[in-house]
Amino acid sequence: MFRIAICDDETYFRENIKNRLEDYFKNKKYTVEIQCFEDGRALLKANTESPFDLAFLDIEMPKLDGVTLGERLREQHKDIFIIFITAHDSYVPAAFRLGAFQYLKKPVEDTFFTEEMDRVTTAYVLRSQDYTFDYDGVKNQIPLSEIRYLESSRWNVLIHTGQEVFKIVSTLGKEAARLEGRCFLRIHQSYLVNMKYVRQFRSDRVLLWCNQNTELPVGRKYKDEARRVFLTYQSEVGI
Numbered sequence: 001m002f003r004i005a006i007c008d009d010e011t012y013f014r015e016n017i018k019n020r021l022e023d024y025f026k027n028k029k030y031t032v033e034i035q036c037f038e039d040g041r042a043l044l045k046a047n048t049e050s051p052f053d054l055a056f057l058d059i060e061m062p063k064l065d066g067v068t069l070g071e072r073l074r075e076q077h078k079d080i081f082i083i084f085i086t087a088h089d090s091y092v093p094a095a096f097r098l099g100a101f102q103y104l105k106k107p108v109e110d111t112f113f114t115e116e117m118d119r120v121t122t123a124y125v126l127r128s129q130d131y132t133f134d135y136d137g138v139k140n141q142i143p144l145s146e147i148r149y150l151e152s153s154r155w156n157v158l159i160h161t162g163q164e165v166f167k168i169v170s171t172l173g174k175e176a177a178r179l180e181g182r183c184f185l186r187i188h189q190s191y192l193v194n195m196k197y198v199r200q201f202r203s204d205r206v207l208l209w210c211n212q213n214t215e216l217p218v219g220r221k222y223k224d225e226a227r228r229v230f231l232t233y234q235s236e237v238g239i
Contacts, residue, residue, distance in 0.1 A: 002030050002124065003050065007037040007069065008058035008085065013106065014038065017056050017085070020108070024117050040064035044072055051077040054120060056104075059086040078162075078197070078209055079145055081120050129182070133159070135166045144182060148197050148208060149216060150175055152190040183233065187226045188219040195233050201226075 004021060008014045014036045025032045035052075037043040041064060043055070055073055059066035070082045087106040104113065130141045142161065151158040152172040159166040176184065176192050183195045187206060193216060200207040203223070208214040218226060 002032045003052045004032065004034045005037060005043055005052040005055040006034065007040055007043045007055065009038050009061045013058065013085065020113055024114065040069035047073055047076050052080055053124060054081040056083050056085055059084050074209065083116065133168045135168055140166065147194050149191055149193040185226055185229055187222050188217050191216050195230060198230065201230050
């Protein structure tokens with residue numbers, strides 16, 4: 001089930017996006033649920049009960065603006081894709097600092113809307129892929145989307161998720177090769193990070209969308225290439 005929320009205080013734009021989504025998914029093999037909200041607080045309540053996979057948020061709303069709403073949604077559900085809807089370009093930097101998937105400028109252009117939905121559905125499918133490994137003699141399988149980063153530890157690799165850490169017998173180089181093309185970025189001799197969790201890329205470290213704002217070092221050897229790859233990822237995918 002691909003769950004989509006639309007939050008806009010104007011009825012016309014809520015219905016407009018909903019109609020576009022219904023047309024888009026008409027001939028696609030997805031089971032989709034679309035819910036509309038005119039108030040961000042109602043969306044937050046619904047998201048706590050059953051998280052949404054994608055949210056269209058109007059930036060300019062009374063009581064709770066779209067950027068603040070996006071931040072709170074991310075606190076509830078890190079994996080949510082966010083697409084902002086705005087009439088003013090001045091809000092775009094704030095949207096992308098939050099890690100928005102994309103922003104749509106009112107009035108929404110048909111071709112651009114379709115292209116962005118193609119991107120978000122592709123990203124949705126990719127993030128649901130699983131990662132298999134042997135842990136304590138047992139073969140394990142977890143969604144790639146749950147892996148925050150991998151860390152080299154002597155002759156082992158530590159796989160950090162939101163809930164636990166798995167230790168496997170391997171090298172970071174081998175795991176990096178396995179994860180090539182899967183949104184993972186080598187930032188250090190000892191660290192491979194899932195780019196969807198990178199909140200901010202600084203010259204000597206990255207900040208992650210994790211509890212207590214986890215920081216990882218960026219090695220001098222990897223800095224330039226890692227920054228280039230991350231900026232490309234932001235422009236093409238933006239998770």
